[in-house]
Amino acid sequence: GAVVSQHPSRVICKSGTSVKIECRSLDFQATTMFWYRQFPKKSLMLMATSNEGSKATYEQGVEKDKFLINHASLTLSTLTVTSAHPEDSSFYICSARGQGSGGNTIYFGEGSWLTVV
Amino acid sequence: GQNIDQPTEMTATEGAIVQINCTYQTSGFNGLFWYQQHAGEAPTFLSYNVLDGLEEKGRFSSFLSRSKGYSYLLLKELQMKDSASYLCAVKNAAGNKLTFGGGTRVLVKP
Numbered sequence: 001g002a003v004v005s006q007h008p009s010r011v012i013c014k015s016g017t018s019v020k021i022e023c024r025s026l027d028f029q030a031t032t033m034f035w036y037r038q039f040p041k042k043s044l045m046l047m048a049t050s051n052e053g054s055k056a057t058y059e060q061g062v063e064k065d066k067f068l069i070n071h072a073s074l075t076l077s078t079l080t081v082t083s084a085h086p087e088d089s090s091f092y093i094c095s096a097r098g099q100g101s102g103g104n105t106i107y108f109g110e111g112s113w114l115t116v117v
Numbered sequence: 118g119q120n121i122d123q124p125t126e127m128t129a130t131e132g133a134i135v136q137i138n139c140t141y142q143t144s145g146f147n148g149l150f151w152y153q154q155h156a157g158e159a160p161t162f163l164s165y166n167v168l169d170g171l172e173e174k175g176r177f178s179s180f181l182s183r184s185k186g187y188s189y190l191l192l193k194e195l196q197m198k199d200s201a202s203y204l205c206a207v208k209n210a211a212g213n214k215l216t217f218g219g220g221t222r223v224l225v226k227p
Contacts, residue, residue: 043220093159111159
């Protein structure tokens with residue numbers, strides 16, 4: 001079946017630095033990928049929709065200058081957390097919609113734990 | 118807008134059956150998903166319903182009633198490994214966005 005891979009799975013960075021998280025669709029082309037954030041014991045919160053070759057669509061309340069999303073190819077989207085602060089520490093998850101008969105299924109990456117110290 | 122409700126927690130005994138309900142009020146609807154999420158891990162796909170009725174897949178079944186804005190996930194023959202959060206998610210009319218409920222934490226006891 002379709003597989004979505006995220007990297008890194010865990011990252012620790014210092015306050016003020018930037019960190020990039022990659023999301024790859026391994027065996028299908030994803031024109032649309034989604035980035036979520038999840039706080040402990042909370043549900044997934046959609047941050048933005050990443051569209052290949054165009055600007056991402058951000059949800060209300062999400063700072064686009066802080067959470068930079070790039071979808072340069074049909075198999076790769078990146079989320080860059082800029083000038084990270086401890087409150088940015090969270091679990092970030094990407095997902096992608098399959099194509100063809102699998103277009104109704106949305107697959108998730110393994111998630112990335114970000115800790116800002 | 119989207120409003121999706123599910124119970125916060127449920128407890129059941131190994132070998133038993135548990136039904137997790139999900140009600141939704143959305144401005145558009147294009148399908149409902151159920152995901153399982155173990156602590157510290159990403160969600161994994163369980164089921165997708167877009168038409169009314171029951172979809173059965175092994176020990177897990179999912180039901181949808183669009184007119185009632187209601188779905189349930191039925192877990193049979195519960196196993197300890199089924200202890201997890203179960204997320205109900207609704208796809209919008211355009212089919213380009215998922216909105217998640219708060220998730221239901223299921224604890225399976227021996």
